[in-house]
Amino acid sequence: MTKEQEKELSKFVFNNFIPDSKIAIEWIKDNFAFKEREVLKHYEIATLLNAISIEITVAAQSFFAWKSINNTASNDSSIHKSINSNALSWNIILHSLQTTFFISIGRIFDTNSQSCSIHLLFRQCKKSIKDFEKYSICKRKIKEMGGNLII
Numbered sequence: 477m478t479k480e481q482e483k484e485l486s487k488f489v490f491n492n493f494i495p496d497s498k499i500a501i502e503w504i505k506d507n508f509a510f511k512e513r514e515v516l517k518h519y520e521i522a523t524l525l526n527a528i529s530i531e532i533t534v535a536a537q538s539f540f541a542w543k544s545i546n547n548t549a550s551n552d553s554s555i556h557k558s559i560n561s562n563a564l565s566w567n568i569i570l571h572s573l574q575t576t577f578f579i580s581i582g583r584i585f586d587t588n589s590q591s592c593s594i595h596l597l598f599r600q601c602k603k604s605i606k607d608f609e610k611y612s613i614c615k616r617k618i619k620e621m622g623g624n625l626i627i
Contacts, residue, residue, distance in 0.1 A: 535577050538580065545569075
């Protein structure tokens with residue numbers, strides 16, 4: 477395609493498929509702007525805590541696996557040489573560990589009100605503050621141990 481044809485195609489696309497800039501800006505604001513939405517689902521605190529705990533475990537495992545590979549390779553020249561013999565594979569593995577780490581951290585601290593994150597856990601704890609009173613904790617612990625609460 478020549479430069480002239482590219483220009484003509486760009487003009488055609490811009491004129492026919494891109495809406496008025498004010499309309500486009502409003503559409504972007506409506507669809508992509510951060511909005512604090514009300515949480516539609518009620519999550520049990522234990523369920524949230526478990527989900528976040530899994531994400532923290534995944535982040536820690538991927539980080540320490542990546543760190544261990546780097547430390548081991550830098551401390552042992554024979555391992556370093558072995559890794560370098562197949563460097564592309566090890567670069568892919570290290571990259572996937574880093575990616576997993578950052579995705580997990582992103583999930584833990586996601587600010588979207590619909591996401592299962594530390595922010596949602598804090599909001600649910602705040603809504604259920606009565607569950608953290610001494611009597612409620614005592615009652616829950618007795619129930620978890622299989623006992624009956626006698627009043």
